[in-house]
Every structure is written in C-alpha cells, then in structure tokens.
Amino acid sequence: MRLPPTAPADxxxxxxxxxxxxxxxxDAFFETHFPRLFRFAARRLDDADAIEEVVQATLAKALRRxxxxxxEAALFTWLCTICRHELADRARRASSGPRLVAxxxxxxxxxxxxxxxxxxxxxxxxxxxxxxxTLVHLTLDALPGRYGDVLEWKxxxxxxxxxxxxxxxxxxxxxxxxxxxxxxxxxxxxxxxxASYGHE
Amino acid sequence: MTTVSRPDVPRAADGSxxxxxxxxxxxxxxxxxxxxxxxxxxxxxxxxxxxxxxxWRDGLRARRRRRWLGAAALAAAxxxxxxxxxxxxxxxxxxxxxDRVVRTAADERAVRPLGDGRGEWxxxxxxTMRVDGPRAVALVRGAIYFDDQGxxxxxxxxxxxxxxxxxxxxTRFEVRIDDERVTIAVREGRVHVTGPALDRMVAAGARVxxxxxxxxxxxxxxxxxxxxxxxxxxxxxxxxxxxPLGRFLDWACREGGWTLEFxxxxxxxxxxxxxxxxxxDGLSLEDAVTTMLLAAGLEASTSQGRLVVRPGxxx
Numbered sequence: 007m008r009l010p011p012t013a014p015a016d017x018x019x020x021x022x023x024x025x026x027x028x029x030x031x032x033d034a035f036f037e038t039h040f041p042r043l044f045r046f047a048a049r050r051l052d053d054a055d056a057i058e059e060v061v062q063a064t065l066a067k068a069l070r071r072x073x074x075x076x077x078e079a080a081l082f083t084w085l086c087t088i089c090r091h092e093l094a095d096r097a098r099r100a101s102s103g104p105r106l107v108a109x110x111x112x113x114x115x116x117x118x119x120x121x122x123x124x125x126x127x128x129x130x131x132x133x134x135x136x137x138x139x140t141l142v143h144l145t146l147d148a149l150p151g152r153y154g155d156v157l158e159w160k161x162x163x164x165x166x167x168x169x170x171x172x173x174x175x176x177x178x179x180x181x182x183x184x185x186x187x188x189x190x191x192x193x194x195x196x197x198x199x200x201a202s203y204g205h206e
Numbered sequence: 207m208t209t210v211s212r213p214d215v216p217r218a219a220d221g222s223x224x225x226x227x228x229x230x231x232x233x234x235x236x237x238x239x240x241x242x243x244x245x246x247x248x249x250x251x252x253x254x255x256x257x258x259x260x261x262w263r264d265g266l267r268a269r270r271r272r273r274w275l276g277a278a279a280l281a282a283a284x285x286x287x288x289x290x291x292x293x294x295x296x297x298x299x300x301x302x303x304x305d306r307v308v309r310t311a312a313d314e315r316a317v318r319p320l321g322d323g324r325g326e327w328x329x330x331x332x333x334t335m336r337v338d339g340p341r342a343v344a345l346v347r348g349a350i351y352f353d354d355q356g357x358x359x360x361x362x363x364x365x366x367x368x369x370x371x372x373x374x375x376x377t378r379f380e381v382r383i384d385d386e387r388v389t390i391a392v393r394e395g396r397v398h399v400t401g402p403a404l405d406r407m408v409a410a411g412a413r414v415x416x417x418x419x420x421x422x423x424x425x426x427x428x429x430x431x432x433x434x435x436x437x438x439x440x441x442x443x444x445x446x447x448x449x450p451l452g453r454f455l456d457w458a459c460r461e462g463g464w465t466l467e468f469x470x471x472x473x474x475x476x477x478x479x480x481x482x483x484x485x486x487d488g489l490s491l492e493d494a495v496t497t498m499l500l501a502a503g504l505e506a507s508t509s510q511g512r513l514v515v516r517p518g519x520x521x
Binding site: 025097189 | 230233234236237238239240241242243244245246247250251253254255257258259260261262264265266268269484485488489492493496497500501
C-alpha cells in the first residue's frame, strides 16, 4: 500500500528528541505508533500473544537503534519494515506456530474495494460495509502523526476541539488546523488506496 | 466480483465519493460509517510500553558508553601517534607502512575490488594480503575469496603462498593459510595449483589441502556448504530498494551456492519483474530471501543445492 508521503519533519524532530533521551518524546512515539503497529501486525497474525510478541520485538529493536533512522522513509514505514522482518523471522522459526495471514494487504483491501460496488442492504451488504470499514481503518493507520487519531476522536467518538486539544497538549486553534490537514490527508490517502487497487 | 452500484460510499451532490471530494461532511460520514479502529487491550499495551521503554533506555546507555569509549580511544590514539612520531625511524618502511598490504582484525572482514574492476577479493577475519599487481596477490595470513562477478572473460588471477601458487581459470575460490598448510576450496570453475613438486587442477566442489611438506589431500565441498558463509558476510547485502526480484534472487543464489528454480505454477518472468522495496540490512541470507518472497506472496525452500520458488501458502 502506498499512500502520500508523511511528515518527515515531525518524525525527524521526534527522533532527535528520542536520541536526546526525553521521556516525553518516548510517550509521544509510543502513543503515535504503538496502536497502528499493533493493528499492522494483527492483520498478519491470528494469535494475540504472537502479535504482542512481534510488536514488542519490533519496538525494542527500533528504539535500541533509533539513531540509525535516516529519514529516508517515514518513521512508521521504517517501523513496518522492521515488523515485517520480525514476522518473517517468526514464520521461519515456527512453521507450525501461529500462521501468517498475509504480508501484503491486497486480499483484504481488494475485498474492501469490491465492497464499494454492492447495491442494497443484503447480508452481503453488511459484509461489504465491514470491508469498507477495513479500507477506512487502513487509511487512518497510514496517515502521518496523530492525524488518524484526531479524525477518529472528532468524527467517531465525537470529542470537542477542546477535548482533543487537551489530549494532544495543544490549543483548540492548532487542533482545528490539524483537523483540516488530517481531512485532506485522509481524502488523498483513501483515494490513492482505492486507485492503487484498480478502482477509480 | 458482483458489480451493481456503490451505495455504501457517502456521495456529494455531484456524485463524487467521499474519498475524492473536498467536502468535510463526506469524510465525516465515511468515518462514522466505518466506526472506530480496533483498540488494543490495555494490559498488552502496558506490557509492551514498559519493554519498549526499557529497550530505549538500554540503547541510550549503550550509545553514551560508546561515545565515551570513542573519546577515550581517540585520546589514546592521539597519544600513541605522538609517541610514534617522536620515535619514528629515519627511513620508515616495512609491511605496516606498505599501502599494498591489506589487513583485517579479529572481528573484521573486508572487500577489495581488483585494480581493473573485474572481480573482487574478500578477506576473512585476521587476514593479511599483499597486492602484487592488478590481478596478483600474496596471502600472508588468514583466508581470501576471489569472486570473478560472473566475468568469465577476465584474465586469470594469481594467489601466491609460501607453499603453493594458485591460478584461477574463471572461477570463485577460497585460499586459506596457516603455518603448516594451505587449503584451496573451489566453488565454481577450476583453479591450477602449482608448487615445488605440485601441479594439479582443482575443480568446483573440491577442497584440497596442501601440507608444508607437499602432501595433498582432497575432499568434496558443496557450493552451498555453510563454510562459505563468511564470504557473503564479508561482502554484505546489496541495496534492494527498487531492485527487480529476479536480480535479487540471482544474487542470493550466487551467494548461497544455489541453483534457482521455479515451481510449475509460478511464472518466472512475472516473478523476476517484481520490484522490491525496503532493506535487508541485518538479515541473514535465508531471512532476506524469506522476507522478500513473502512480501511478493511467494515462498521458497532449499534442498540439495537448489532454491525453489513457489506461490505463498495464502495466495
């Protein structure tokens, strides 16, 4: 899945703070990337313990060598690369263990895109809605920084600007601006994702 | 696939879908329809957070320690350099000052391209090699591996040792030396080994040991024998981002000593044309192959010198 470039400047600033040893930077890093990385692994493994193990190994490896991140890819992309290595390593070590569901998202995403073409509210439609939701969630997880969280807090959980601002430690005005950028990034990402699988 | 229409995607008045439109209301509708993403169990989150924080702190401590050691080493080097400079001989010479001599330390391997760029030498740990010409070296200590990089038309290379001289005839081979003997292992092609009472051709798949007294013993050594693994560790992995899968597999098979095969239900042309993204830094050869093939929906197995590529179990 290829989505628009993320915010390398934000990533670079976060990594510099991590290298300096700022506790607040670790918290920001973890809050931003852990849930997305967990879902990334969960789309590829069935077993919750295995997912936890892989994500923990990924984050531990990444944080031990955070100084080697060169900014050529977004931080989350870099984490996903390490996670893929961990998944491959796990698959190689335990061929009889928890099976890999898929390293590529194509089947799930294709199904989601196909769901866009279904008409009425039949049982198939309900399935299609779930698949469409998967496509939306994939897009949210691929957005830079906290964009996915901001959109979800605002439109799914119905938080006010002030409540989101409090969560992010920002001003409501800054959140408003971030929300606008997040919507734009979502639109572009969602459209790219659909187009990359042969639909519109 | 059943294709009828698209009612589930919220639409603007002009019929455009939420993912394409600039209307925030459509983005909102799409997100509300989709609902929230799966939340992670708080206990798991807490466990992973603590482990990740510990790893981060370990990394910080290790880097600070390395920086301190680096500074101490630099200070020591400056001191040693100053002492050496003040005590330098009138006419500095010898192997240490000879830029034709290449050495590797106990935990170090190296690659040195040939002067004409047609092939490369790979040096194992604790090796000393003297470059005598564009395609001639003398092995003083340790082990070297010559790789002609598939350039079959290149002129021969020569390795001189105190016990024997080895001339390649379009090949990849290793020469290892110690006080008592020299070992020549041929992975591809063949080499000509000569000495005071020795004149012998050694072909691929053979390892010959020549003792200081001239006695020769020969045994078999497969191209994918684990004893070759140091040679690819010396060379390191190639950059794979943007590389066609076919070229990656060619490299992997060359370094692994395998013959590449495809199962019947795989189109070699299509597989070879897949473009890779990412990095294989830090991965073993086997892990690198597994990772790259998994990303392409494929898998592979190795057996009897063959790497067989087949569709992944989930495709």
